[in-house]
Amino acid sequence: MFKKIHVLLILVSISFSNCNETKKETSEKTLALDSKATPSLKNSFGEDFLIGAALNTNQIKELDASAAALIEKEFNTITPENDMKWEQIHPNEDAYFFDVADAYVALGQKHDMHIVGHTLLWHSQLAPWMSAVNDSLAMANHIENHINTIVKRYKGNIHSWDVVNEALNEDGTPRASQFYKVMGGESYIEHAFKLAAKADPSAQLIYNDYNLWKPEKRKGVIRIVKNLQDKGIKIDGVGMQAHWSVEGPSIEDIENSIIAYSALGVKVMFTELDVTALPNPWELNGAAVEQSYERYEGDPKMNPYPNGLTAEAKEKIAKRYEAIFNLFLKHKDKISRVTFWGVNDGQSWLNNWPIKGRTNYPLLFDRNFQPKDVYHNVLRLKTNE
Numbered sequence: 001m002f003k004k005i006h007v008l009l010i011l012v013s014i015s016f017s018n019c020n021e022t023k024k025e026t027s028e029k030t031l032a033l034d035s036k037a038t039p040s041l042k043n044s045f046g047e048d049f050l051i052g053a054a055l056n057t058n059q060i061k062e063l064d065a066s067a068a069a070l071i072e073k074e075f076n077t078i079t080p081e082n083d084m085k086w087e088q089i090h091p092n093e094d095a096y097f098f099d100v101a102d103a104y105v106a107l108g109q110k111h112d113m114h115i116v117g118h119t120l121l122w123h124s125q126l127a128p129w130m131s132a133v134n135d136s137l138a139m140a141n142h143i144e145n146h147i148n149t150i151v152k153r154y155k156g157n158i159h160s161w162d163v164v165n166e167a168l169n170e171d172g173t174p175r176a177s178q179f180y181k182v183m184g185g186e187s188y189i190e191h192a193f194k195l196a197a198k199a200d201p202s203a204q205l206i207y208n209d210y211n212l213w214k215p216e217k218r219k220g221v222i223r224i225v226k227n228l229q230d231k232g233i234k235i236d237g238v239g240m241q242a243h244w245s246v247e248g249p250s251i252e253d254i255e256n257s258i259i260a261y262s263a264l265g266v267k268v269m270f271t272e273l274d275v276t277a278l279p280n281p282w283e284l285n286g287a288a289v290e291q292s293y294e295r296y297e298g299d300p301k302m303n304p305y306p307n308g309l310t311a312e313a314k315e316k317i318a319k320r321y322e323a324i325f326n327l328f329l330k331h332k333d334k335i336s337r338v339t340f341w342g343v344n345d346g347q348s349w350l351n352n353w354p355i356k357g358r359t360n361y362p363l364l365f366d367r368n369f370q371p372k373d374v375y376h377n378v379l380r381l382k383t384n385e
């Protein structure tokens with residue numbers, strides 16, 4: 001980006017034939033300063049926290065030039081949306097597939113970004129062969145092989161690992177995942193963090209989960225972090241996923257969690273930020289999130305903005321994002337990273353989850369990679385300082 005503007009400016013200054021040398025030098029100098037100050041998320045929040053996005057496979061492979069340019073301009077950290085999950089990277093017991101993960105790390109290195117690994121241990125998107133393991137020793141060995149192989153391969157190059165993802169129920173009790181059941185309790189969490197720390201002592205190690213603003217779930221996180229710390233096992237951060245809506249959670253609940261996690265001596269990261277404007281089934285009928293919502297597919301009530309947000313809905317999202325970023329800035333000493341879950345609205349997983357085929361607007365860039373009004377609302381929090 002910087003280089004492109006630079007070349008353009010030189011061309012412009014050459015085309016003014018009566019421009020003298022001094023003028024040209026001055027304009028080049030101004031340009032160099034300007035490009036450092038080019039309005040972008042990473043330039044605006046650079047002193048506060050890292051700011052990034054999750055990348056899908058096409059974005060990692062740089063198949064779309066608009067996406068590639070935007071990612072380079074706006075973000076200084078990246079997360080792979082799916083390509084390092086167990087089912088992708090380790091689909092069979094003896095087969096690892098590193099092609100996309102290697103391309104992902106190379107992309108982050110090319111732009112000198114903070115590179116996140118997502119995720120080592122998760123009950124979802126787990127390879128079927130691993131879900132079928134029923135013996136505790138065998139499972140411990142498979143976890144060891146998985147973590148050693150991947151973390152060592154990217155040692156020094158992946159800066160931060162989501163070591164364990166979503167190990168808690170909503171009430172803060174341990175989730176009865178295959179790991180939990182087969183290994184007899186939460187020891188698998190200790191096993192995973194120990195292995196990751198040994199495989200790359202310089203990587204940041206994170207526990208990542210959703211709804212971590214919930215007071216009951218917060219207790220579960222505190223239990224996990226304290227247990228690791230008491231046993232001398234390294235943990236550096238708590239990743240709050242931040243799949244939120246215009247209605248909630250409350251800023252107060254989020255803030256209480258930031259304060260509580262930070263008080264444990266770990267960093268807080270917002271690892272998967274998006275803000276949905278669409279109604280969600282569980283708000284309507286209180287149903288469990290795990291349930292299937294196929295019956296809502298095609299229901300216009302559940303997809304109220306197929307052709308664009310109303311002015312009122314836009315305003316609501318803008319205010320919500322402002323409140324969220326104001327909170328992040330207030331606690332910037334505790335927050336090390338904010339990552340959006342996706343680059344633009346059209347590519348967000350929220351167009352197909354929890355109901356397929358909807359039109360959602362949860363991010364700061366529109367379907368044509370243009371910054372939306374809400375992007376400017378967020379940037380203004382810094383430029384008006």
Ligand code: XIL
Nearest residue numbers: 081082118119165210241272341349
């Ligand atoms: C989501 C991806 O965005 C989707 O493309 C995929 O189909 C399902 O997973 N919590 C996480 C992320 O930690 O890995 C999930 O990503 C969203 C919820």
